[in-house]
Amino acid sequence: MADRNVLTASDVTIEYPAHSVSSAFTAVKGFTLVIEPGEIVGLVGSSGSGKSTLAQVASGQAAIRGSKENSPRIIGGSLDVLGFQMRGLKRANLNKLTLGVGYVAQDAGSNLTSNMTVAELVAEPLFLRDKRFNRQEAGLKAATLVDALLLPVGTMLKQPHELSSGQRQRVAIARGLILDPVLLIADEPTAGVDVSVRGAVVDVIAGLQRSRGASALIVSHDLDALGRAVDRIAVIHEGVVVGLGPIDEVLGDPRHPYVAGLARETYADEDESDEGDEMDEAGGDDDDASAEAEYEANEDADSARAEARREENR
Numbered sequence: 001m002a003d004r005n006v007l008t009a010s011d012v013t014i015e016y017p018a019h020s021v022s023s024a025f026t027a028v029k030g031f032t033l034v035i036e037p038g039e040i041v042g043l044v045g046s047s048g049s050g051k052s053t054l055a056q057v058a059s060g061q062a063a064i065r066g067s068k069e070n071s072p073r074i075i076g077g078s079l080d081v082l083g084f085q086m087r088g089l090k091r092a093n094l095n096k097l098t099l100g101v102g103y104v105a106q107d108a109g110s111n112l113t114s115n116m117t118v119a120e121l122v123a124e125p126l127f128l129r130d131k132r133f134n135r136q137e138a139g140l141k142a143a144t145l146v147d148a149l150l151l152p153v154g155t156m157l158k159q160p161h162e163l164s165s166g167q168r169q170r171v172a173i174a175r176g177l178i179l180d181p182v183l184l185i186a187d188e189p190t191a192g193v194d195v196s197v198r199g200a201v202v203d204v205i206a207g208l209q210r211s212r213g214a215s216a217l218i219v220s221h222d223l224d225a226l227g228r229a230v231d232r233i234a235v236i237h238e239g240v241v242v243g244l245g246p247i248d249e250v251l252g253d254p255r256h257p258y259v260a261g262l263a264r265e266t267y268a269d270e271d272e273s274d275e276g277d278e279m280d281e282a283g284g285d286d287d288d289a290s291a292e293a294e295y296e297a298n299e300d301a302d303s304a305r306a307e308a309r310r311e312e313n314r
């Protein structure tokens with residue numbers, strides 16, 4: 001029976017299978033999350049915490065790439081996306097799933113076909129789905145998205161090499177949005193985007209999806225960029241959800257040292273721009289200091305682990 005939620009993850013465990021030089025690795029452990037229609041959720045966490053792995057599995061991209069490429073696979077729990085059980089999803093259903101799920105990969109901006117114009121790149125998914133799609137309508141849709149993503153209209157005639165990396169990333173986002181996905185999964189959509197427009201880009205993604213009653217899962221390690229655009233955040237740490245809810249609630253009542261560190265960092269940033277704003281936190285300075293120390297230690301350990309794992313898989 002189809003699930004009314006856009007995404008329902010119950011105790012999902014995901015692993016990268018063993019291959020010639022390395023053993024199997026569990027990247028996500030017991031992940032639970034529900035995304036309702038029209039809801040915008042941010043997935044936050046440090047490097048190597050499992051965000052991209054989840055995004056690849058939930059969007060169907062891992063299944064499309066298949067086992068040959070050492071793609072991650074669900075080994076425990078259940079993940080339902082748009083009514084499809086992602087565990088052991090058949091190829092025919094995978095095609096149906098991707099009609100409704102848009103995916104913007106972490107490095108999407110740097111993988112755009114080099115000899116196409118922005119107009120062609122953004123409109124291409126329409127023609128891949130329907131060769132006879134009306135060209136004028138496609139051009140108009142592409143231009144509207146390019147404009148919404150704060151790119152100059154002149155960008156339409158340019159090729160990727162004529163754009164900055166942040167502009168290329170925004171072209172990739174426009175590509176991900178042009179099919180009006182029921183669920184957009186965007187992995188670090190603001191990577192490389194100028195800091196002054198990062199928040200606005202997330203706002204555009206959230207606004208466009210919300211206006212159609214559609215949903216989004218926006219992966220980011222940048223809470224500032226998610227800002228007020230998301231309804232809730234899920235904080236993931238070492239593959240486990242350690243915080244879930246509206247940003248202010250999660251950060252205001254941290255239940256895990258990683259979240260406490262995240263809160264402290266976020267509030268410190270806010271204090272820098274608003275000097276009179278004092279934090280009134282229970283627990284006192286000693287607790288804050290130890291949480292921050294643990295957060296920083298975790299961050300360092302995460303980066304080291306992620307790098308070691310990448311090295312191992314080279």
Ligand SMILES: Nc1ncnc2c1ncn2[C@@H]1O[C@H](COP(=O)(O)OP(=O)(O)OP(=O)(O)O)[C@@H](O)[C@H]1O
Binds near residue numbers: 016048049051306
């Ligand atoms: N192909 C792979 N094989 C084995 N392990 C992998 C593979 N790809 C990633 N991992 C490991 O899985 C864990 C989660 O990685 P993932 O890329 O999902 O994290 P992330 O939170 O998206 O990090 P980042 O913010 O750096 O992109 C990491 O420990 C990583 O090293």
